[in-house]
Amino acid sequence: MGSHYQETAVVGNYQVSxxxxxxxxxxxxxxxxxxxxxxxxxxxxxxxxILKLAFFENGELALSNLTLENFYRYFTNAYTLNALWHSLYxxxxxxxxxxxxxxxxxxxxxxxTIPGKGFFRNIIxxxxxxxxxxxxxxxIYLFGRNGLITAHLFGTSWNIxxxxxxxxxxxxxxxxxxxxxxxxxLSAVDIRLDExxxxxxxxxxxxxxxxTIPSAKYGIVSAAALTFNLTITDFGNPVVIGGDxxxxxxxxxxxxxxxxxxxxxxxxxxxxxxPSLMAFMLNYYISRKSFAMISGAANPFIPPSRPLKKTLxxxxxxxxxxxxxxxxxxxxIGSFVNIWPYDWTLTxxxxxxxxxxxxSALWTSVWISLVVGIAxxxxxxxxxxxxxxKKPFGKxxxxxxxxxxxxxxxxxxxxxxxxxxxxxxxxFYGTPWIIVINIIICNFTLGILSSISNLRNIDPSVEExxxxxxxxxxxxxxxxxxxxxxxxxxxxxxxxxxxxxxxxSAVIFLVSATVHLAAIEIIxxxxxxxxxxxNAMCTSIIVIVLAMLGVLQVIVKLTARRPGTAPV
Amino acid sequence: xxxxxxxxxxxxxFGSLVAVDEVSLDIEPGEFICFLGPSGCxxxxxxxxxxxxxxxxxxxxxxDGKVINHLPPQKRDFGIVFQSYALFPNMTVKQxxxxxxxxxxxxxxLIDERVDEMLQMIGLAGWQxxxxxxxxxxxxxxxxxxxxxxxxxxxxxxxxxxxxLDAKIRVRLRTVIKRLxxxxxxxxxxxxxxxEEALALAxxxxxxxxxxxxxxxxxxxxxxKPQTSFVAxxxxxxxxxxxLRTGNHIQCGSRKFxxxxxxxxxxxxxxxxLAIRPESxxxxxxxxxxxxxxxxxxxxxxxxxxxFLGAVVRITFLMExxxxxxxxxxxxxxxxxxxxxxxxxxxxxxEAFYAYTEMFSKLx
Numbered sequence: 001m002g003s004h005y006q007e008t009a010v011v012g013n014y015q016v017s018x019x020x021x022x023x024x025x026x027x028x029x030x031x032x033x034x035x036x037x038x039x040x041x042x043x044x045x046x047x048x049x050i051l052k053l054a055f056f057e058n059g060e061l062a063l064s065n066l067t068l069e070n071f072y073r074y075f076t077n078a079y080t081l082n083a084l085w086h087s088l089y090x091x092x093x094x095x096x097x098x099x100x101x102x103x104x105x106x107x108x109x110x111x112x113t114i115p116g117k118g119f120f121r122n123i124i125x126x127x128x129x130x131x132x133x134x135x136x137x138x139x140i141y142l143f144g145r146n147g148l149i150t151a152h153l154f155g156t157s158w159n160i161x162x163x164x165x166x167x168x169x170x171x172x173x174x175x176x177x178x179x180x181x182x183x184x185x186l187s188a189v190d191i192r193l194d195e196x197x198x199x200x201x202x203x204x205x206x207x208x209x210x211x212t213i214p215s216a217k218y219g220i221v222s223a224a225a226l227t228f229n230l231t232i233t234d235f236g237n238p239v240v241i242g243g244d245x246x247x248x249x250x251x252x253x254x255x256x257x258x259x260x261x262x263x264x265x266x267x268x269x270x271x272x273x274x275p276s277l278m279a280f281m282l283n284y285y286i287s288r289k290s291f292a293m294i295s296g297a298a299n300p301f302i303p304p305s306r307p308l309k310k311t312l313x314x315x316x317x318x319x320x321x322x323x324x325x326x327x328x329x330x331x332x333i334g335s336f337v338n339i340w341p342y343d344w345t346l347t348x349x350x351x352x353x354x355x356x357x358x359x360s361a362l363w364t365s366v367w368i369s370l371v372v373g374i375a376x377x378x379x380x381x382x383x384x385x386x387x388x389x390k391k392p393f394g395k396x397x398x399x400x401x402x403x404x405x406x407x408x409x410x411x412x413x414x415x416x417x418x419x420x421x422x423x424x425x426x427x428f429y430g431t432p433w434i435i436v437i438n439i440i441i442c443n444f445t446l447g448i449l450s451s452i453s454n455l456r457n458i459d460p461s462v463e464e465x466x467x468x469x470x471x472x473x474x475x476x477x478x479x480x481x482x483x484x485x486x487x488x489x490x491x492x493x494x495x496x497x498x499x500x501x502x503x504x505s506a507v508i509f510l511v512s513a514t515v516h517l518a519a520i521e522i523i524x525x526x527x528x529x530x531x532x533x534x535n536a537m538c539t540s541i542i543v544i545v546l547a548m549l550g551v552l553q554v555i556v557k558l559t560a561r562r563p564g565t566a567p568v
Numbered sequence: 569x570x571x572x573x574x575x576x577x578x579x580x581x582f583g584s585l586v587a588v589d590e591v592s593l594d595i596e597p598g599e600f601i602c603f604l605g606p607s608g609c610x611x612x613x614x615x616x617x618x619x620x621x622x623x624x625x626x627x628x629x630x631x632d633g634k635v636i637n638h639l640p641p642q643k644r645d646f647g648i649v650f651q652s653y654a655l656f657p658n659m660t661v662k663q664x665x666x667x668x669x670x671x672x673x674x675x676x677x678l679i680d681e682r683v684d685e686m687l688q689m690i691g692l693a694g695w696q697x698x699x700x701x702x703x704x705x706x707x708x709x710x711x712x713x714x715x716x717x718x719x720x721x722x723x724x725x726x727x728x729x730x731x732x733l734d735a736k737i738r739v740r741l742r743t744v745i746k747r748l749x750x751x752x753x754x755x756x757x758x759x760x761x762x763x764e765e766a767l768a769l770a771x772x773x774x775x776x777x778x779x780x781x782x783x784x785x786x787x788x789x790x791x792x793k794p795q796t797s798f799v800a801x802x803x804x805x806x807x808x809x810x811x812l813r814t815g816n817h818i819q820c821g822s823r824k825f826x827x828x829x830x831x832x833x834x835x836x837x838x839x840x841x842l843a844i845r846p847e848s849x850x851x852x853x854x855x856x857x858x859x860x861x862x863x864x865x866x867x868x869x870x871x872x873x874x875x876f877l878g879a880v881v882r883i884t885f886l887m888e889x890x891x892x893x894x895x896x897x898x899x900x901x902x903x904x905x906x907x908x909x910x911x912x913x914x915x916x917x918x919e920a921f922y923a924y925t926e927m928f929s930k931l932x
Binding site for chain 2 (some may be wrong): 015016017018021024459461462464465466467468469470471472475479480483484
């Protein structure tokens with residue numbers, strides 16, 4: 001046996017290439033610098049440009065130019081000031097409604113034995129596949145001035161435009177985001193706590209208020225903070241259904257696009273940044289705490305619910321699901337009928353988009369989304385790998401930069417991009433590439449967080465084994481880390497793809513005469529009165545996103561490794 | 569073909585925690601060294617310092633006459649086997665073993681030859697296309713071994729390689745490892761908290777506690793001549809008796825033991841801690857005549873608990889209200905037909921005692 005070893009020493013001594021090892025020393029610092037530079041240039045610089053324009057006269061950086069003039073003008077003008085109150089009112093109302101609605105929905109799905117849980121779960125996630133404008137479009141078709149239900153069923157002149165419309169559409173838009181958090185929270189909290197309390201003689205109401213709710217409190221606050229952030233920064237729904245009711249997001253757009261008052265747009269951006277930053281920080285702080293609450297008990301046995309409880313919760317979930325289905329059905333059907341709600345003959349004519357861009361906008365969106373999906377999930381995985389396992393110098397700062405984009409409203413970032421990059425020497429300005437970068441940066445946080453949590457599941461000694469066998473950073477990443485992160489990579493891909501297909505606020509300032517995007521086309525079409533075609537564009541986006549989801553599902557199934565274990 | 573490895577006052581601090589405290593050791597080429605110690609004693613940290621995954625706080629690691637403190641793990645010419653196997657789950661057995669060779673840009677033909685050779689050596693010929701998840705724990709650790717050996721390292725480092733396995737497979741793989749080491753003539757450093765494993769495998773055992781080396785010696789020396797009470801307790805089983813030195817005897821409560829090896833351990837009036845192995849205590853009776861015993865070292869007591877351990881039977885008895893054990897061969901036990909509560913007459917041979925002035929703090 002031993003002689004084998006001596007005889008086959010064909011190659012004198014197996015050695016790792018020295019040049020490679022020398023090069024390897026520079027890989028981590030180089031990638032760290034690249035990622036820092038990316039975030040610095042495409043996140044901090046634009047934000048800095050906004051601050052500069054808001055706080056300095058003519059946006060010229062000098063101590064003598066420092067001024068609060070813009071803020072004074074904002075707060076002394078009743079119309080613009082109203083946008084702040086409107087935003088706060090709409091956001092608080094939406095937050096309250098969404099948190100309550102999704103809490104009971106998540107409760108039904110985790111703590112009761114209602115039928116059709118898989119169906120309900122899929123339905124409540126639906127809003128993720130469409131731009132945050134689909135709700136407003138549907139509500140107008142149903143409850144607008146010429147709405148199917150208001151004008152035609154009840155013959156009333158009441159319509160949904162204004163705060164009510166915004167709140168309802170935002171509620172329908174925020175449901176999945178809030179639900180995911182509460183569902184995770186309620187799944188993680190040990191159901192036996194409830195049983196223990198019940199066995200000690202507590203009434204169901206007492207169990208609910210003293211055990212269930214307190215044990216989920218971090219999840220509730222986190223879900224509420226996220227909803228608040230999503231609502232106050234949303235642009236698509238309020239711009240379509242708000243009517244004269246201005247909110248901060250629409251006001252920024254109006255100041256910049258209609259009045260060309262960039263300095264006021266920048267000022268309002270900062271006013272919008274404050275509450276959204278606060279909500280983000282609250283969420284960040286809370287979600288760090290709530291990790292400790294999650295126990296390992298998965299798939300607990302749920303005791304059969306009493307018939308009345310079961311019926312009530314089934315009815316409740318059906319109601320919520322139906323509202324979401326109604327939104328999508330309205331938009332999809334609305335895109336195929338001749339004249340809603342008068343002439344119900346089916347037609348494809350709304351798919352002959354009357355705008356200049358039309359289908360080209362859709363294709364641009366698709367290829368941009370593919371690029372964003374691949375580049376975004378790759379960059380965030382690399383960044384996560386460097387931060388999490390290589391622990392470079394300045395790791396904390398890099399991490400902070402990486403999670404910051406979630407705190408910055410897309411609209412604000414978009415405005416920052418105009419202010420920062422609208423210069424002739426930034427040749428990428430006005431091209432699709434600035435859109436690609438913008439969407440990746442805006443969604444950097446979730447991508448990097450999910451990559452990090454995936455990397456934490458990889459046994460650190462696997463990487464050390466590779467290193468001890470002579471592997472350098474690049475080969476370790478591509479041969480070990482990347483293949484082991486395959487599922488997380490695909491999940492991130494679909495996330496980035498969906499965001500790129502559906503985002504409105506991030507890119508509305510970046511589309512140009514030459515670069516059109518499908519989601520923005522919806523607003524343009526609706527603005528020009530082509531509502532049915534807006535619906536058709538919306539439907540097209542939904543179909544493309546769903547198709548991509550299907551394709552990825554197949555890929556995940558096909559590439560799944562054969563499991564199974566051998567006998568000992 | 570192997571080269572010598574030297575640790576010179578190697579230290580590692582994590583903040584205020586001293587994980588490894590200026591330890592020195594010369595490891596001969598081809599030697600099988602075991603670092604043995606309880607969890608948290610710094611043995612794994614020391615191994616990671618040698619591999620290069622951790623940086624030294626002070627001291628030197630000298631390999632083949634050269635200081636390698638700042639050499640990256642890739643350049644250290646060491647093969648490493650991890651406790652968790654750390655196989656690449658996305659690669660087959662063959663790809664796992666070939667990985668290190670591929671990293672060295674060795675021609676495919678030679679890689680294939682080497683992989684086949686490794687598969688033979690670890691006894692997994694025919695398994696090359698399986699994925700790690702399809703193998704048992706024992707098989708996975710064999711692949712990990714083969715993968716580490718494939719690159720022809722001069723030193724093999726194994727970090728508790730068997731602790732995740734079943735007792736039976738552990739013993740079987742122990743033999744595999746020992747034989748591979750002997751056949752290859754490779755220097756092997758083995759970290760474990762299992763004293764049985766360390767004694768069975770090593771040429772020399774290094775006992776570690778609180779980041780320091782407590783005793784270095786052959787398994788026989790460690791077992792037979794534990795230099796501190798900690799080693800006596802940690803390696804094997806020991807009964808402890810505390811007493812005072814009075815002249816040439818040790819006074820333990822009402823008893824006065826004659827202790828052969830206590831000369832020079834403490835002075836009159838010092839408290840002395842005696843340790844004695846359960847198998848060193850003798851039963852007076854069938855085999856041993858009372859005339860051959862040291863009279864003051866005879867203890868009369870009763871059997872409190874009898875545990876059948878296989879080759880030996882362990883009997884618990886009380887002395888000065890302390891629980892103690894005696895191990896007697898199962899055959900002797902059978903002849904004597906002892907039962908719980910039976911009277912025992914025990915002889916503590918003077919030369920079987922270890923005497924210490926210090927007593928390590930038990931954590932129990």
